[in-house]
Amino acid sequence: MLKRLLLLGQWLLAIWFSPSLLAQNHCDITLKGKVVDAHTREPVAFASIAIQNKNIGTLADENGNYVLKNLCPGNLILVCTHVGCHHAEHEILLVENMSWDFELEEESVLLEEVVVQGKAPVLEATQSSTTLEAAQLQSGRGKSLGDALSQLPGVTTLNTGATIAKPVIQGLHSNRVLILNNGVRQEGQQWGSEHAPEIDPFLADKITVIKGASSVRYGADAIAGVVLVEPRPLREQTGISGEANLQGFSNGRTGIASGMLEGKLKGRLPISGRLQGTLKRGGNLQAPGYYLDNTGVEELNFSWAVGLQQEKWATEAFYSRFFTRLGIFSGSHIGNLTDLRNAIERERPLAEGSFTYELGRPLQRIYHELFKWKASLETGQAGTLQLQLSRQFNRRQEYDAHRQYGSLPDNLDIPQIEFEITTHAAELSWEHRPIHHLWGSIGAIFQQQANTTDRGALIPNYNNYSAGAYWIERWKKYPFPLELESGLRYDYQKMDIGRQGQDSIGQQLEFNNLSGTIGAIYRFPKLLDLRFNFGTAWRAPNVSELFSNGVHHGAASYEAGDPNLGPERAFNTSLSAGLNHGNRLQATVTLYYNIIDNFIFLEPQSEPVLTIRGAFPAFHYTQADARLMGLDWQLDYELIPGLQLESKGSLLDAWNREREEYLSLMPPFRFEQGLKYSFLHGKVESEAPFLRLSMTNVLEQTRIPPEADYAPPPPGYTLFQLEGRTQFRLGRQPLEVGFTVFNLLNTSYREYLNRFRYFTDEPGRNVSLRLRLPFGLKIGRGEGVLE
């Protein structure tokens, strides 16, 4: 054991101080994989796989399997040809033995061409991370980003009514969770618990959640983890294709239409492009027994991307716009604590409500816009240099139920609260080619941000400047079972606090600190992956924690910031085991232990604040050392071919070490068990039609601090969900049809992490039907790739 530790130490030293950085070329790499038809999942027999401009190639066998041996490392272009002149090419970076499966997708319904799509090698995080791929994303489609993520173990949501959901990772949320939208750090109003992420979930082709401190690569603040939202890559083959999605939900009579069109030009200027948009409209939702008045939503999003990929360089521009208008349940508006107590005593909203698409007050209008430009350059044998510039603009307008007194009626359309954020960021990174089996990248990021509060003096205006630099190295030598990673980051942040409402603060705050990570993956081939990660991250207090001062309406509390708060520091240890036994059993278990020094939270005060609206309980932002530990798991077990047992669970224990009491508003224990039956008929499981029945159990939260809440946590509940999906062809048009019934038994329940649990039950049964229609248009056959 000691010997191993010493070895580990030596490796770490080698990572940091390796003096000889000379690349070695061993021509002993094996590339293998399988070629299948994307639609039928049938193996494509005897396809020819060759490496362009090299005299190397092979034929796949009758089962689509191929092997290429004794390859030299480097950049190479793989060319796949098939009988009937089906051909395509793909560039890969080969550095070690790898497996490369080809999906031959028939893009055209009119003419015959087959394109090749491959999966690029990705360095897996040493933290526990889970990815929602397109297929899983489909089942959460139409729900908000937060709700879609809550399918993952260890991820829950913090809700404000039924229309606002924020992701919570292992008990932490808001500023402690970083969201990267297409590689750009989302800069919205994430500080508020009723401020949901401003992202169109239909834009995402893949969402990855990295649980645990992940600051080194993604920036300070990522104490709890990172959510990576990635759109699909731009087309690599010439032609035009697209996708239309139609979806309806019974509850709220919500309708969604989403479309995407992409293409790539052929010829000397092979530009790729994509246009995507989503339209959503929903009306009042229904809880068992009554309508939730004013819970409608409208959303209008679009994005475009244009890119050009050349041999040595690539560039891409991306623009997205998110706009939503959403109602806040009108039964939740209260003026003071007496109103809140009345609402809690009533046990159900006063008004029965009725169905309407009309949105009244209270209302939120949110606009978010992102423009990004990225360029990358192959720096010879050394690596890849990448530059990314981005601009984001965010506007949040909140309309209270309570109209202003004053000159009526002209001011009815003026929001009570209006925040705006303009963010500019530049990021430069350099990813070097593996040197002595060391993979790594170095980067620097600069960000400038202007925050203005046009209405409602909740937080002051401020400018935020930040800069950071990181270096990460990964040691990986196939087939050696151990992988090691180590990284370090420095961040500097300066806040220029401006004028707040009536008072001028004129204060400057500076923070700077280090983040670090050490991780390891140990693989027992075809059985078990063990991952260990220790990360430390920090987070500067945000402006609301420092300077907020006022009544938080809806929460009936008076919240006061503390300008003397210091940064939080997290020490996160996680151990994760991934079991993979044949194709029958897949399981991941993650244990985490997260120490957060100077954890910032709202502490109830003994004296209420008296106002002309009555007395409000007072809460002050304060700091204390905290500890969060827990266990997440996910297990899939094939009982008989086609029938799968699924189990997920998240347990969390969050403790305030200084006050010696539990932390409030932490997710209760949650379990999900499911049975999934796939109608295989020779198809691969992920593509076969299926039916799934699942049951979610949430226990009552008993880990709560004394006297910090107006009502005890709601009792636990059990929900059922039924889901199914199938794919077929209508003529030559492929179609995917899916349905999900949320809350199958129309159960009345309340959720502890929903701030509106005082006022109303959660929505009842919701039947969703979705239709996906991929289409392709085709241009003439490309020029031959094999010369």
Add this chain to the structure above:
Amino acid sequence: MQSLNVNLLRFFFLFLTAGALLWTGCEKDDDEGPDNEEELITTVRLTFTDGAGNSSVFNFSDTDGIGGNPPVAEDIILAPNTAYVLSMEFLDESNPNDVADITEEIKAEATEHLVCFDFAPPISAITRIDQDGDGKPLGLESDCTTGDAGSGALTVSLKHQPDKANANPCSTGETDVEATFEVIVQ
């Protein structure tokens, strides 16, 4: 073949044009500057008028708004076993040079407002005598009767958008004002 390629080019032309057009919609911080002119209720004024026309005025005020200094309530001093007419006024005195009378706005939106009284001896009864446009009580004018000498509390609240059809309308709506006075009958 050629025509398809031309179509593709057209597609891109449209694509880029559309993108460019949409891009021109790029939003900027409109820098309206802070707007904190929203009127507040800072003062509740109770005027008790007895049968002889003698008036006494008592204020509950929090002129610096929420936070800062706590609100100040004057003690209500009344005579025993007397009938008064109680009239309410709601004022914005946050700017002493520009006092706004919000009572007028409440009258204008009378159906959306209700003044509620929570009283105990020595006040023996308060009955609203005014009505909104729908013939429902409003509470800006009330009859108030005192009992024997003693002291107690009176809480006055202004409800916004209450459900006046409810059996207990004062438990509905949003509370705009909730002011508690000490009452001394001597």
